[in-house]
Amino acid sequence: MISSNSLINKKEQRFRSLAFLTVIVIYLLILAGGIVRGTGSGMGCPDWPKCFGRWIPPTEISQLPVNYQKIYGAKLKGEVEFNATKTWIEYTNRLLGVLSGFLVFATLIASLSYLRKDKTIIWGSAAAFVLIGVNGWLGSRVVATELTQYVITLHLLLAILVVFALLFVWIRSNAHRLHIEDISVENNISRWLLGILLVLTIGQIVLGAQVRDVLDSVVKRIGYTQRDSWVDNLDWRFYIHRSFSLVILTLHVAIIYQLRKRNKTGVFVSLTNALMALVIAEIGTGVIMAYLGVPAIAQPIHLILAILIIGLQFSIGLLLTPKFILPRGINKASRLVKV
Incomplete structure (x- = not known):
């Protein structure tokens, strides 16, 4: 039964x-x-x-x-x-x-x-x-x-x-399977930095959408045969979007460093490794579009990598904030998997 x-x-x-x-x-x-x-x-x-x-x-x-x-x-x-x-x-x-x-x-x-x-x-x-x-x-x-x-x-x-x-x-x-240690001052700083980074990354995505709109206008104006000239005809938004990617990269390095100082093993290590890999791949696809005539296949990859990045940022932020993901009745003794 x-x-x-x-x-x-x-x-x-x-x-x-x-x-x-x-x-x-x-x-x-x-x-x-x-x-x-x-x-x-x-x-x-x-x-x-x-x-x-x-x-x-x-x-x-x-x-x-x-x-x-x-x-x-x-x-x-x-x-x-x-x-x-x-x-x-x-x-x-x-x-x-x-x-x-x-x-x-x-x-x-x-x-x-x-x-x-x-x-x-x-x-x-x-x-x-x-x-x-x-x-x-x-x-x-x-x-x-x-x-x-x-x-x-x-x-x-x-x-x-x-x-x-x-x-x-x-x-x-999945909270009943998690073992979340007490959040220290270091992780508290990481949580705030991560929140700021999440907002900035979403802003970067919105700016990227604006660049895409400008690109559509450029294509209509000069045509598909002038693909190599597309980027040269973009306005200031493209250059801000490109330069700001370095700020996003720097903040990711700082946050990952903060998290890895205290969390040497477990899920945080896997998540931060994946996050850095995605950020590098995202910048890589941006470079490919900027210097190789904006190949069509790179555009959706660039977008989905950005959404994967903010998904990871959001997930790590939740894991750093136990009160949001641990329902009442779950205590330390009942958490099985160390994060």
Whole structure:
């Protein structure tokens, strides 16, 4: 006979697995959004939620009405040209968005297993569900406003908040497996530095989105054949974005040094190693774009690395702040894995 405790444990394990899977899919969604932007596929589907009036997008122009440009190009001033690749890139992004919504909803339902144990997990899951619902609506506004920059930026920032909400509930649901030592003054300093760095990194991402918008304008003005001249035609925002990456790198080195002084082994070591590797890779992709004509494949990689970095920053910050992730009733003796 299976005990009630065993059933509860299985439900909680199911929740943790589902929350982690949902985080992965959200990251894939952000990557897909980067691919959409990098390939110029944002208007691959000129209408929403359908694509060229169909639930399954066309694969060739013969599947569209002869006057499709007049029908779907009214709000685009006639500038709509069917491109099957771009259409399906954009539609795949939408499908991932729908899948993400279902997974976040499933995570919310699964979180009800914590109803008597830790309601904060339920509230965090509910926040993720509301945020992704709002972001789905905002995705429709991206199309309706013809890729207006501030709408795209808000769309990205909301996706980041969804990631934060899911990481919070996933880490908190694993709190019974963590052994978190008393936070010293050193770690308190690291926590403040990490908070500042998180804000600055998000600011760097927003500035990068502005640079991308300027790049789109440059491409429209001088054309794809002048790829080697794109960077030379960017404005001051690109140079600030490029130079500020050195500030971000320096702060990461300082924080990692602070954390490694006190934490010689455990999860912190793995997380800080991963964080530094991601920062170096992020700067590397930035160098590739600046000096190799902004290759399309580097753009979504540059974006997803940035989102992975702030996800790690946020997770480390949570581990440095036990009061946020340790529900009542969990004491030192019950923490099994040393952080």
